[in-house]
Amino acid sequence: MKFVTYLRVSTERQGQSGLGLEAQRAAVAAHVLGRGEVVAEFVEVESGKRADRPQLALALAEAKRAGAVLLIAKLDRLARNVAFIANLLESGVEVTAADMPEANRFLLHVMAAVAEHEAQAISDRTKAALAAAKARGVKLGWSIPERASEQRQAARKGAAVNKALALAHAENVLPVIEQIRSGDASLRQIATELNARGIKTARGGKWYATTVRNILRSEGCHSSGFSVASLDGVPSAEEEFSDAILLRNATPNQKQMTTHGNA
Numbered sequence: 250m251k252f253v254t255y256l257r258v259s260t261e262r263q264g265q266s267g268l269g270l271e272a273q274r275a276a277v278a279a280h281v282l283g284r285g286e287v288v289a290e291f292v293e294v295e296s297g298k299r300a301d302r303p304q305l306a307l308a309l310a311e312a313k314r315a316g317a318v319l320l321i322a323k324l325d326r327l328a329r330n331v332a333f334i335a336n337l338l339e340s341g342v343e344v345t346a347a348d349m350p351e352a353n354r355f356l357l358h359v360m361a362a363v364a365e366h367e368a369q370a371i372s373d374r375t376k377a378a379l380a381a382a383k384a385r386g387v388k389l390g391w392s393i394p395e396r397a398s399e400q401r402q403a404a405r406k407g408a409a410v411n412k413a414l415a416l417a418h419a420e421n422v423l424p425v426i427e428q429i430r431s432g433d434a435s436l437r438q439i440a441t442e443l444n445a446r447g448i449k450t451a452r453g454g455k456w457y458a459t460t461v462r463n464i465l466r467s468e469g470c471h472s473s474g475f476s477v478a479s480l481d482g483v484p485s486a487e488e489e490f491s492d493a494i495l496l497r498n499a500t501p502n503q504k505q506m507t508t509h510g511n512a
């Protein structure tokens with residue numbers, strides 16, 4: 250039996266330190282032992298309350314492609330949202346949890362409902378406590394003048410985290426692109442196939458030829474064996490924007506020449 254494992258931690262610090270990940274890997278390894286093999290692993294750094302999970306979408310797509318079981322270490326790592334669980338179970342991929350392999354669809358729904366209720370209760374208590382503190386005149390968050398420097402540092406760190414997540418997403422989606430491109434598919438055909446498989450971009454959007462090209466040109470992906478030179482026929486978004494500005498400012502004769510040149 251084939252397994253695609255999905256691991257999730259709630260914070261970037263946990264993801265970098267390995268806290269939680271090693272325990273999850275040990276749990277799935279113990280489950281797989283004697284049952285089959287792990288063919289792919291996907292790691293998500295995301296809050297359990299959020300439903301937009303790009304790595305989970307990739308894991309589902311890979312499990313469906315390979316005819317594998319989607320394996321998670323603990324049920325509470327999956328989601329705290331009933332609608333999310335319902336959509337997941339309707340994806341056509343078999344899902345199992347290492348900590349409760351006997352869990353059926355009904356039990357998954359019940360546990361998701363309980364987790365969703367607890368998450369909402371925690372959120373309500375936190376909001377009430379913050380509102381009470383604000384009513385007493387306590388300054389909160391970035392409104393504290395002394396935290397201006399800290400805010401700038403957080404912004405820089407956030408940008409670095411976003412870049413790291415984008416690169417991680419590129420590395421995870423690249424094998425799928427390689428598999429599609431092995432049949433001499435064009436960039437547009439690759440984008441169409443990724444959209445058809447339900448795989449999202451790092452920002453949760455749709456794929457286009459330029460998006461695929463950016464992934465193939467991204468730093469860290471050059472070792473995959475792709476020839477970047479072969480991608481030069483597709484204009485980048487910046488090039489398309491620049492051309493549009495030039496065309497808007499051109500004289501009527503220049504516009505006519507440009508139109509004839511592109512014909």
